[in-house]
Amino acid sequence: MSAAKRDFGSFHSSNVQELLDIQDDEYVPPELPFRCELFETYKSNPPIFGKEIKQKHFLLEDCVFLNHGAFGGVLKDALDIAQKYQIWTERQPLRFYDRELLPRLVHVTRRIAKFINCNAKDIVLVENATTALNTVIQNIPLKQGDNVFILNVTYGAVKKMLRWRCEQTGAQLQEVEVDFPIKDKQQLIDYVDKNLKEGSSLAVFDHIPSNTPFIMPLTEIITICKSRNVPVLIDGAHGLGSLPLNITSLDPDYYITNAHKWFCSPKGTALMYVRKELQTLTRPLIISHGFGSGFNSEFIWAGLHDYSPFLALHTVLDFWEGLGQDRAHQYMHGLCKQAGRMLFEGWNTEMAAPEDMFGSMCLVRLPDGLQKISDHMDYSAAETIQNTLYHDYNIEVPVKCVQQRLYVRISAHIYNEMSEYKTLRDAVLDIEQSYKEETCQNK
Ligand SMILES: Cc1ncc(COP(=O)(O)O)c(C=O)c1O
Numbered sequence: 249m250s251a252a253k254r255d256f257g258s259f260h261s262s263n264v265q266e267l268l269d270i271q272d273d274e275y276v277p278p279e280l281p282f283r284c285e286l287f288e289t290y291k292s293n294p295p296i297f298g299k300e301i302k303q304k305h306f307l308l309e310d311c312v313f314l315n316h317g318a319f320g321g322v323l324k325d326a327l328d329i330a331q332k333y334q335i336w337t338e339r340q341p342l343r344f345y346d347r348e349l350l351p352r353l354v355h356v357t358r359r360i361a362k363f364i365n366c367n368a369k370d371i372v373l374v375e376n377a378t379t380a381l382n383t384v385i386q387n388i389p390l391k392q393g394d395n396v397f398i399l400n401v402t403y404g405a406v407k408k409m410l411r412w413r414c415e416q417t418g419a420q421l422q423e424v425e426v427d428f429p430i431k432d433k434q435q436l437i438d439y440v441d442k443n444l445k446e447g448s449s450l451a452v453f454d455h456i457p458s459n460t461p462f463i464m465p466l467t468e469i470i471t472i473c474k475s476r477n478v479p480v481l482i483d484g485a486h487g488l489g490s491l492p493l494n495i496t497s498l499d500p501d502y503y504i505t506n507a508h509k510w511f512c513s514p515k516g517t518a519l520m521y522v523r524k525e526l527q528t529l530t531r532p533l534i535i536s537h538g539f540g541s542g543f544n545s546e547f548i549w550a551g552l553h554d555y556s557p558f559l560a561l562h563t564v565l566d567f568w569e570g571l572g573q574d575r576a577h578q579y580m581h582g583l584c585k586q587a588g589r590m591l592f593e594g595w596n597t598e599m600a601a602p603e604d605m606f607g608s609m610c611l612v613r614l615p616d617g618l619q620k621i622s623d624h625m626d627y628s629a630a631e632t633i634q635n636t637l638y639h640d641y642n643i644e645v646p647v648k649c650v651q652q653r654l655y656v657r658i659s660a661h662i663y664n665e666m667s668e669y670k671t672l673r674d675a676v677l678d679i680e681q682s683y684k685e686e687t688c689q690n691k
Contacts, residue, residue: 261538261545267354268369268544277355282332284325284563290570297579302663312668314645316659317486317609323512326563330514333556349555353548356561360519363565366495371521372547373558377485378405380504380520384481385409387530388450392418395448399439400425401457406483419449428651430601433465440469446476455484459648461609461657462601470500486510490608492573495521510608513564514557576662580608584660587669588612594673600655614654617680630654633679641675
């Protein structure tokens with residue numbers, strides 16, 4: 249009996265592995281009840297990036313929004329479809345949860361696996377990167393004296409997960425400091441090459457660190473980890489949607505990415521890839537019905553919750569396939585570079601790394617006149633400027649303090665345009681001027 253015709257009333261978490269095993273040419277996916285036909289037409293008639301696509305496909309208000317990197321920004325059409333699934337669910341909850349949900353989750357898993365080029369049996373859908381990172385870190389066997397390696401640019405919450413785990417087990421967290429501005433990617437490779445100890449229990453790297461968003465040279469770093477027998481976890485929270493992802497060619501041990509950030513899925517969607525040999529070691533933090541039935545079965549049902557963001561991934565995939573992922577990335581990366589250059593030239597400063605190390609976000613140093621707004625250049629000095637930009641200029645952009653210097657981190661998505669970064673440039677110069685006038689008066 250084909251998968252589509254089967255009575256899924258008898259379908260349980262334990263059948264998930266079986267459905268993932270079916271070869272592509274024999275697999276019959278469940279029909280999609282909700283679709284956005286428009287995206288098919290984009291393949292021959294692509295939309296214009298910038299303001300036009302923002303109005304058409306995003307819910308963002310009238311604000312210079314240069315902080316997609318924080319919490320994403322949902323694709324309006326995908327949120328509409330997620331809401332349709334929610335309503336459909338509540339019209340007959342048993343039909344949805346008992347008969348439809350799991351085969352639909354398998355379908356969307358198969359599809360997203362193709363998009364990032366890995367086997368569908370090696371990935372699971374989870375609510376967010378934080379859940380997946382905790383899952384991996386809690387499952388790594390650690391004991392007294394073991395070593396875990398990170399660079400100090402690792403995401404703050406991940407450092408806390410690792411510190412806690414090391415405290416519990418007696419393992420050591422080795423944290424290597426990155427010096428800014430970065431000269432080239434070799435500098436990062438050298439930090440790993442010179443410091444990573446043979447046989448460490450785990451090394452964790454951000455694909456794109458949140459505060460200092462250069463692209464980590466993963467190919468070289470993963471090769472070093474392998475040569476020293478160190479399992480490597482990549483935190484790609486900013487990966488999917490901001491860069492082309494090819495898990496098979498990257499070949500990490502663990503790769504985690506959000507779909508609800510740069511990919512623009514409704515909130516509550518992330519992916520966790522685990523190399524086959526490590527899957528029996530990687531157990532869910534939430535134990536439910538699928539436990540004991542294999543990797544995918546164990547993760548597919550995390551109790552009763554809203555699964556609509558996962559199913560709306562179809563719409564997001566249709567969107568990216570319609571736009572052409574390469575075309576979208578070309579726009580985003582090109583805009584980011586052009587904007588970064590315009591800003592550091594306008595402020596007479598520099599980027600925190602060479603421009604070819606940035607993708608959809610970059611870090612530009614603020615003008616000298618703003619580098620001494622406080623005796624202690626720290627997070628609160630950064631926050632003061634960030635809040636002024638928001639309250640007085642309607643610009644949403646984060647200001648970061650890195651090694652006692654203030655930088656802005658700009659994001660460039662398909663809905664952004666050059667004029668927005670010019671507004672930012674002028675606003676910063678204006679704030680610098682006011683600050684100079686204020687300090688002169690106070691002398
Ligand atoms: C590098 C990095 N890792 C992990 C996370 C956590 O992502 P989430 O809050 O979606 O779990 C973030 C969020 O911004 C991040 O930037």
